[in-house]
Amino acid sequence: MFASAYQLGAEFSARARHFGQPLFVLAHQDDELNYAGLISRLGPKTRFVWVTNGDGLYQESNLGPGKYGDLRMAEAVRSVAAARIPEQNTRFLKFSEVEIYRHLAEIYGEAGGIHLRHPTSPRLRRARGYGGQGRLGAGGIGEPHRVFFDRIRVAVRNALFEIDPDVVFTLAWQGGQPEHDLTHLFTMLAIHDFRRERGGKVEFFHLPEYEYTILLAMRFHPFYRGVRYRIRLTDDEMAVKQKMIDAYASQARLFGEFRKVFTYIGRVGRFVGGPKSAEEYLSTEEFGPVPADLDYTAKPHSLDYFTYMFDHFEGTPVTFSRSIRPIVGTFI
Numbered sequence: 001m002f003a004s005a006y007q008l009g010a011e012f013s014a015r016a017r018h019f020g021q022p023l024f025v026l027a028h029q030d031d032e033l034n035y036a037g038l039i040s041r042l043g044p045k046t047r048f049v050w051v052t053n054g055d056g057l058y059q060e061s062n063l064g065p066g067k068y069g070d071l072r073m074a075e076a077v078r079s080v081a082a083a084r085i086p087e088q089n090t091r092f093l094k095f096s097e098v099e100i101y102r103h104l105a106e107i108y109g110e111a112g113g114i115h116l117r118h119p120t121s122p123r124l125r126r127a128r129g130y131g132g133q134g135r136l137g138a139g140g141i142g143e144p145h146r147v148f149f150d151r152i153r154v155a156v157r158n159a160l161f162e163i164d165p166d167v168v169f170t171l172a173w174q175g176g177q178p179e180h181d182l183t184h185l186f187t188m189l190a191i192h193d194f195r196r197e198r199g200g201k202v203e204f205f206h207l208p209e210y211e212y213t214i215l216l217a218m219r220f221h222p223f224y225r226g227v228r229y230r231i232r233l234t235d236d237e238m239a240v241k242q243k244m245i246d247a248y249a250s251q252a253r254l255f256g257e258f259r260k261v262f263t264y265i266g267r268v269g270r271f272v273g274g275p276k277s278a279e280e281y282l283s284t285e286e287f288g289p290v291p292a293d294l295d296y297t298a299k300p301h302s303l304d305y306f307t308y309m310f311d312h313f314e315g316t317p318v319t320f321s322r323s324i325r326p327i328v329g330t331f332i
Contacts, residue, residue, distance in 0.1 A: 009231040016041040023047045023165035027183040029054045029076035034218045036241035037233040037285050044084040049091045049159045051183050056097030075248045082243035093155045104323040105313035111322035141326045157190040167203040175300025175307040176211035204290045226291045233283045296328045
């Protein structure tokens with residue numbers, strides 16, 4: 001399986017520089033770090049759109065949400081600059097992570113007594129189509145939430161139409177982080193509109209970040225049925241990745257925790273042929289085309305407990321079934 005993934009990755013790399021306008025649509029500042037090699041191979045014409053303003057972890061700093069978000073956005077510009085991406089190729093839609101989570105928590109509470117109406121099969125979803133007009137509010141979220149998330153949908157759509165890409169990368173739909181999945185959802189809807197209204201061909205890839213907290217990081221899970229691409233980074237590409245990581249002074253503690261996890265994983269890797277360190281793990285990047293039959297109404301994990309593990313807003317849980325699926329039902 002992995003042999004073919006590396007072959008597909010090599011074939012992709014051979015044509016990477018021939019894309020006219022690559023675009024990454026990401027949720028958070030630092031989501032790009034795991035794909036420094038891919039970014040380097042696509043080249044400096046690559047464009048970046050971050051959906052949020054980066055304020056989500058402000059409570060871990062001595063800054064308010066506004067100033068913390070400004071810090072994270074400045075770090076993102078410096079990060080991609082290490083891969084020779086000019087600042088004019090970056091854009092921030094600046095939706096507050098704090099407010100997104102507030103809405104997700106409120107939807108969770110409201111969904112407890114709501115029968116969610118959503119398509120349950122790929123055939124029904126195809127019949128209804130994606131991203132059309134006149135279907136907003138067909139799911140289970142109230143008007144204030146619909147208006148809030150529709151603003152995000154429209155902003156992503158407008159950015160994609162303005163940039164006019166021929167290949168788009170977004171975060172994988174994997175149930176690891178709710179803003180990752182929302183970013184994927186709204187990017188998918190924008191691409192559907194783009195293909196229908198402009199008739200152009202645009203390739204669509206997604207990038208695994210993490211699930212089960214960070215126990216499964218930067219890889220699709222072992223039972224993933226989609227196509228995998230894998231690339232091995234050169235020494236120069238690894239140096240770029242390290243420079244991108246270094247741009248995020250605000251995240252130094254989190255990166256340190258990641259390395260601690262791989263200290264233990266590496267001990268196992270020595271016996272089973274896996275990566276022996278964080279650096280060895282980071283030297284491989286995995287991504288793949290978004291499956292055409294991906295069912296956005298199905299839970300990514302059989303139990304909600306394993307989806308967005310430990311995520312909450314001021315004590316109210318954020319889950320797929322009661323926070324994200326109602327939004328899916330509204331916009332699909």
